[in-house]
Amino acid sequence: VHNYYALSVNKIPVAVLGGTGYAGATLCELIDRHPAFELAFATARTAGELRGGDAQRIPVMPVEDAPLDSAQVVFSALPHGVSAQWVARARTAGARVVDLSADLRPGSGAVGIPYGLTELARDEVRGADVVANPGCYPTAVLLALAPLLRRGLIAPGATIAATAASGVTGAGASPKKELMFAEVADNYRAYGVGNAHRHVAELQAMVARHGTDADLVFTPHLLPVARGILATTVVPVAEPIRDPVALWREDYAGEPFIEVANEPPALRDVVGRNVARVFVTVAANAKRPALIVISAIDNLLKGAGGQAIQNANLMLGLDECAGLPR
Amino acid sequence: VHNYYALSVNKIPVAVLGGTGYAGATLCELIDRHPAFELAFATARTAGELRGGDAQRIPVMPVEDAPLDSAQVVFSALPHGVSAQWVARARTAGARVVDLSADLRPGSGAVGIPYGLTELARDEVRGADVVANPGCYPTAVLLALAPLLRRGLIAPGATIAATAASGVTGAGASPKKELMFAEVADNYRAYGVGNAHRHVAELQAMVARHGTDADLVFTPHLLPVARGILATTVVPVAEPIRDPVALWREDYAGEPFIEVANEPPALRDVVGRNVARVFVTVAANAKRPALIVISAIDNLLKGAGGQAIQNANLMLGLDECAGLPR
Amino acid sequence: VHNYYALSVNKIPVAVLGGTGYAGATLCELIDRHPAFELAFATARTAGELRGGDAQRIPVMPVEDAPLDSAQVVFSALPHGVSAQWVARARTAGARVVDLSADLRPGSGAVGIPYGLTELARDEVRGADVVANPGCYPTAVLLALAPLLRRGLIAPGATIAATAASGVTGAGASPKKELMFAEVADNYRAYGVGNAHRHVAELQAMVARHGTDADLVFTPHLLPVARGILATTVVPVAEPIRDPVALWREDYAGEPFIEVANEPPALRDVVGRNVARVFVTVAANAKRPALIVISAIDNLLKGAGGQAIQNANLMLGLDECAGLPR
Amino acid sequence: VHNYYALSVNKIPVAVLGGTGYAGATLCELIDRHPAFELAFATARTAGELRGGDAQRIPVMPVEDAPLDSAQVVFSALPHGVSAQWVARARTAGARVVDLSADLRPGSGAVGIPYGLTELARDEVRGADVVANPGCYPTAVLLALAPLLRRGLIAPGATIAATAASGVTGAGASPKKELMFAEVADNYRAYGVGNAHRHVAELQAMVARHGTDADLVFTPHLLPVARGILATTVVPVAEPIRDPVALWREDYAGEPFIEVANEPPALRDVVGRNVARVFVTVAANAKRPALIVISAIDNLLKGAGGQAIQNANLMLGLDECAGLPR
Secondary structure, three states: OOOOOOOOOOOEEEEEEOOOOHHHHHHHHHHHHOOOEEEEEEEOOOHHHOOOHHHHOOOEEOHHHOOHHHOOEEEEOOOOOOHHHHHHHHHHOOOEEEEOOOOOOOOOOOOOOOEOOHHHOHHHHOOOOEEEOOOHHHHHHHHHHHHHHHHOOEOOOOEEEEEEEEOHHHHOOOOOHHHEHHHHOOOOEEOOOOOOOOHHHHHHHHHHOOOOOOEEEEEEEEOOOOOOEEEEEEEEEOOOOOOOHHHHHHHOOOOOOEEEOOOOOEHHHHOOOOOEEEEEEEOOOOOOOEEEEEEEEOOOHHHHHHHHHHHHHHHOOOOOOOOOOO | OOOOOOOOOOOEEEEEEOOOOHHHHHHHHHHHHOOOEEEEEEEOOOHHHOOOHHHHOOOEEOHHHOOHHHOOEEEEOOOOOOHHHHHHHHHHOOOEEEEOOOOOOOOOOOOOOOEOOHHHOHHHHOOOOEEEOOOHHHHHHHHHHHHHHHHOOEOOOOEEEEEEEEOHHHHOOOOOHHHEHHHHOOOOEEOOOOOOOOHHHHHHHHHHOOOOOOEEEEEEEEOOOOOOEEEEEEEEEOOOOOOOHHHHHHHOOOOOOEEEOOOOOEHHHHOOOOOEEEEEEEOOOOOOOEEEEEEEEOOOHHHHHHHHHHHHHHHOOOOOOOOOOO | OOOOOOOOOOOEEEEEEOOOOHHHHHHHHHHHHOOOEEEEEEEOOOHHHOOOHHHHOOOEEOHHHOOHHHOOEEEEOOOOOOHHHHHHHHHHOOOEEEEOOOOOOOOOOOOOOOEOOHHHOHHHHOOOOEEEOOOHHHHHHHHHHHHHHHHOOEOOOOEEEEEEEEOHHHHOOOOOHHHEHHHHOOOOEEOOOOOOOOOHHHHHHHHHOOOOOOEEEEEEEEOOOOOOEEEEEEEEEOOOOOOOHHHHHHHHOOOOOEEEOOOOOEHHHHOOOOOEEEEEEEOOOOOOOEEEEEEEEOOOHHHHHHHHHHHHHHHOOOOOOOOOOO | OOOOOOOOOOOEEEEEEOOOOHHHHHHHHHHHHOOOEEEEEEEOOOHHHOOOHHHHOOOEEOHHHOOHHHOOEEEEOOOOOOHHHHHHHHHHOOOEEEEOOOOOOOOOOOOOOOEOOHHHOHHHHOOOOEEEOOOHHHHHHHHHHHHHHHHOOEOOOOEEEEEEEEOHHHHOOOOOHHHEHHHHOOOOEEOOOOOOOOHHHHHHHHHHOOOOOOEEEEEEEEOOOOOOEEEEEEEEEOOOOOOOHHHHHHHOOOOOOEEEOOOOOEHHHHOOOOOEEEEEEEOOOOOOOEEEEEEEEOOOHHHHHHHHHHHHHHHOOOOOOOOOOO
């Protein structure tokens, strides 16, 4: 009775909880073009809320009425605080789950859930039943820092300054005064200043896992663009590193979705693509060695829905790149 | 013979060398509205190059033909490397000079020239014959840092991360591919990464004057907006500072052009105004104390032409605020 | 008891009903800088809703609690359908009124109310007790057409095509999905197509008053800019007009707020100024004569609050230009 | 000797003359993803000028050195006035040619060359050796008007007002002052006013071919967006048309690249897609019948490179939709 419309014989039915936000809409679009997935349903308070052309073709219902057992993979793009309970219900119904909320991420108190920053946790994600999909900002910052964190190269007692800027789709699709065109255009501002952003816990938990005592100060900003995140991270390092880019090239060799660049990336290089582009250089004119790492992603793709698909591909043993724009 | 058109009896004749760029054009506009100044002439390769409505009314000639002795104050908005020689010629001709280029700023090798970050050098500027007007980025960053620098509160061995973003008028008025609408819109990128920007020398020289051994890493970015600079500076401090904003309020009490804010400033708060708005807060969730200071200016006003007028007002003993939008 | 704060002895107390929208906020700002006016109060559901810096300084109350008798001039920026009753109450309380809603404009059914397109109705406005302030689009289109309408030069049976584009502040300050940055940026669309816009009645009524039988088709569009309206009006004319600009120059000679231009105006030429800039030329390569008239205004100034002040100045016998940016 | 790199056995070698502009770059990208085409070479003054990732992989040379005989189809995106001679040389070398310049279009004086507004000239294009690819504006306006032109429904003696707006990529990729971000952002202006735009000849020639005596007044505008054209065309018609959309639906039934819409299209609906979306409605409150037709295209796809590929597909007997985004 759940199958309001005929699903293909050979495709894997998947579902999106919370299909009306930008992340949920991106998931619906990616699933629509995915060679192996088929959207069984998406939830929304009303069908009219669903963004994109799928609204006419797929079953839409409030999450309370969702036929969770009709999907092999459930993507939850529900709000933080609300999502965890639906992850549990979807698990009970037998589905694998990629949770895009913060509810199960490092720093949330949840334990034992793989953190799906895919390139850093491929083995944990492969075959997992539940994956906590990273936040958009942590994806950008942690992919920038990983080669240093893994090698213990950050200076003891250092303060890492991660300063990032995001397009407005990162702030959600609900109409708010501060997101109106007349407020955002010709403007730029910081928010969550003083380590007050929700993503700080996740970022700091991941940094701490590597045993460094460095502090991380994260400051996000709102850009007058629709999509994209660019993070500029200044990292004092313990010893001079002559050729830092070699470390990133080594760690990310063969990665289909990471581009180690010779020039600082621009948002335009990554928008519309499920990639992270990373650039690193040495701070000149400094008494103590420090690196500057610039990383850019599309906040809705590698920073949300794209990475969620990437994780789901791995969880199901599919080609990790299936259905993802590069 | 220099006076191509009749100057007022009671106004002070001033001149702009390099009237075709954005800084020069801003100067021409400010002078036009100034209660005590009158534009004697502006230089440009052709009169048609002069921006703004003054083009029809004031004498325009190549700098080589400029009647330097007809102005009591000469503002040089000529390119770096070219400006210094014209500053010298204007001095020889008897004019006082505000030089908006980097030629005479700290870090340039020039000595004995007051650095016109007005609020930090009011006594030196007052009565000076030549003032080196600060760069736009240094204005934003140094006004943010001054209360800490003066008090020696920056942690020994710290790396200060000053990450800033500017509108495109900061990159000049000459047509370049990377400044075209189709390249800048929907985009955001860093440039001069690794302490490679021209303003680094000026910034570091000013930091070093205060006796700290801290390093400064400066990373500028290009915003898809026309005007405005916002700098986000992360500063490790030696000891916890319970109420940091009190320091900024103390130092900037009564300053007509500095606003110490309770909320992080946005570009919109300062564009069109000759002010710097500064916000400071403590980094939460950190093992070692650090502050985040956010400062915003209009790059063409407090960051260039406005501060130049502010300095000229002081040099001539006028009201420091004369002719400046707040 | 109404005077929550001390008003100046020599200034004229005025009030703004509906101070929270963009037009109301513009009025508050203009009054704040007006040499002869003083803001007695502004209405809003909550004081926090009032935009701009005056929120702290002036009395704000719901319109039901407004001390209408404390103002000599009341500007109503209340919504269409709501405004008329408050205009009547303000009149009863003894105030003169400028109504920025459509309630009393031509085509509304109201009679005997001067239509405050100032340059076309100066004598009626001067000394009036109530003035219906024109809509933003009609201001742009009617100032473009007036020289032809007055002279009866429009071709009999013609269809006038007035195609206009407006910045988003024309659509109001209430948060709506279609006005969010992510919807408006990189986009452009028509609305109210087929003579369905609220301003059509006003436009057509004014055209009809001049005795022409021409039809007017008005099509507004939404631009990805904050402010400004540009209207492109194609008008078949009865006979070839060799030098059309001469007519506009004749009609608008000496007008302080109308600029007849030699080049097509851009939004940038008029934003921030209470002016209309108009350009006219002949359609080449046409078998029958037609003119194209381009007109540009700032929708919040000459298209709303600025023209309202201009009308109030006239009504009180003040300098028509007082307090208005040019 | 021409084959600098190995071409596939089963793909058709094609070439792009003038690969450095936006149209040329779009062609290179489309060819790169085309299932049957392979880019044999592109011309540019220097290889570095070639936009996009193909620069490294394909042969680039000045047009004078182009191995014209190595391509089965040559796309010329050379400038107007320059293109025709290279079309002739490519024909001599045995290639079929799609010319994106105005040199061979209606109104140019050239005769016997099919005008590749594909949906209106499919039979002529199929099998042609040379096709004149339409201008971006004419594509939008003529697809809007065709159902009326074909049926002779336009009112005798009418003036058609076609008012259109384009993103800046329509103005080319060469750095010019008027195309810089600081000039285009927050701005909007008409250009080529008075039937002075290069596309007027092409538009009027196509209208005249249908035997109507109507005049066409075309007014283009520059939008602060990168891509997209939206045309608003007001057409007096001879008789009232009760259900105009039925005509468009009839004419464009089954067309893969034309969408007849129930709502006015927005740029966003078509950018990134090789489609034209058209909406038509009746002018209400008019004494004489008139229609308003709104049409939107991506100026670089359906307005240039996309339509060129569509034509080439037809010329070679391929699936018309091959390699084109919908």
